[in-house]
Amino acid sequence: MSLILKNTTGSVKVWGGIQIEAASQYAIQEVDRLRLLSDTLFLTDLTGLSAVVNDGATNLSAADAALVLKLDASEGRFLKTGTNFLSNDIRSAINEAVSVMVSGRIIMVESMRTSSLSNQWMRRHENALTMDVAPLILPFAAKLIGLTFVNDASSSSINVELYKNGKESGNLVYTWPVSLKKHAYLFDMNLVNTTPALQFSPGDQFGIFGRRTSLINPSKSMITAFFYVTSETAGVGGSVT
Numbered sequence: 274m275s276l277i278l279k280n281t282t283g284s285v286k287v288w289g290g291i292q293i294e295a296a297s298q299y300a301i302q303e304v305d306r307l308r309l310l311s312d313t314l315f316l317t318d319l320t321g322l323s324a325v326v327n328d329g330a331t332n333l334s335a336a337d338a339a340l341v342l343k344l345d346a347s348e349g350r351f352l353k354t355g356t357n358f359l360s361n362d363i364r365s366a367i368n369e370a371v372s373v374m375v376s377g378r379i380i381m382v383e384s385m386r387t388s389s390l391s392n393q394w395m396r397r398h399e400n401a402l403t404m405d406v407a408p409l410i411l412p413f414a415a416k417l418i419g420l421t422f423v424n425d426a427s428s429s430s431i432n433v434e435l436y437k438n439g440k441e442s443g444n445l446v447y448t449w450p451v452s453l454k455k456h457a458y459l460f461d462m463n464l465v466n467t468t469p470a471l472q473f474s475p476g477d478q479f480g481i482f483g484r485r486t487s488l489i490n491p492s493k494s495m496i497t498a499f500f501y502v503t504s505e506t507a508g509v510g511g512s513v514t
Contacts, residue, residue, distance in 0.1 A: 276301040276341060278309075279325040279332075288315035288324060301326075306342045379418070380500045382409055384481050389490035390424070390431065394440075395481040404480035405440040411479060411500070412508075417471040419460040419499035420449055427455040430487035433496055436480040437470060446470035450486070462501065473500070476510045 278301050280286045280293040289308030293299050301309070309315050318324040319335045326338035333341060384395035384404060394403035401407060422433060433449040447468055451457045465471045473479065481496050 275329050277327040277329065278305075279327060280323070281325055282323045286318070286323070288312050288318065298327075301342075310339070310342055378502045380415065380502060382479075382498045382500065383495060384497070385495045386483065386491075387493055389492045390483045390494045391485045391490045393483055395483060395494075395496055405436075405482075408436075408478040408480040411473045411477050412475055413502050413506075414475060414504040415473050415500040415502045416465040417447070417473070417498060418462050418464060418501045419458065421456070421458045421497045421499075422449075422451050422454070422494070423456045424491035424494040425455070426489055426492050428453060428487070429485070429489040429491040431491050431494075432484040432486055434482040434484055435471075435498070436482060437473070438478050440480060440482075452486070460499075472503075475506070475508060476512075 277298050278288070278293065279298045280295060283295050285295055286293050289305055289312045291299055291305060315324055316339070319326070319338055326333050326341065328341065384397055385399065386393065386395060387399050394405045396403055397407070397409070417435070420433060422431070430452040433451060434445055435447040436444045437446045438444055447470070449459055479498070481498065483491065483494060483496065485491065
């Protein structure tokens with residue numbers, strides 16, 4: 274990154290052994306970085322804005338300027354200000370970007386009940402087996418990030434129950450209550466942080482059960498689950514149960 278050091282004052286300044294005329298600027302060299310960072314006068318003037326570091330596009334804050342000056346090829350660090358990166362070093366940032374490109378896909382899984390829904394398992398489509406018998410099998414690692422519910426009765430209420438690797442009460446991993454709505458949605462990219470069981474591994478089974486909580490049954494219901502793919506590793510697997 275090319276850096277420019279500006280003297281914004283009306284007098285000559287010497288920072289890190291570099292003399293810069295009044296209201297002038299200097300292209301910082303690699304060898305200048307440690308000299309500048311070791312100069313207490315420069316650091317003081319940097320905070321007071323008498324010294325300004327520009328990255329070729331914008332004037333950096335004192336904190337960002339000090340960080341950028343510390344960056345060198347051996348450290349492999351970079352300034353993440355203004356980006357969505359979580360990493361502070363180049364290698365980790367590259368791995369982070371690759372992870373997002375490889376994963377990051379959102380998969381939508383629909384389930385339905387064309388008749389009334391009263392304490393029943395959902396079906397993947399109208400003529401399919403119910404999801405207690407034929408659950409969804411995930412072939413990749415993913416986390417659940419969203420749900421939608423649509424039905425034809427606005428006066429009905431339901432608990433959308435999500436099951437993982439079984440149909441017993443101990444396999445219930447999440448309950449989403451929907452009260453008196455014809456359609457509703459839930460979205461949270463970090464839902465797995467509060468409910469770790471919503472992270473799925475390849476081969477995990479997933480089922481949806483609709484539990485009525487009102488006198489009126491939901492009808493012509495559709496529940497859609499949204500999964501965020503966290504990794505895709507080739508493999509083959511299965512079980513007899």
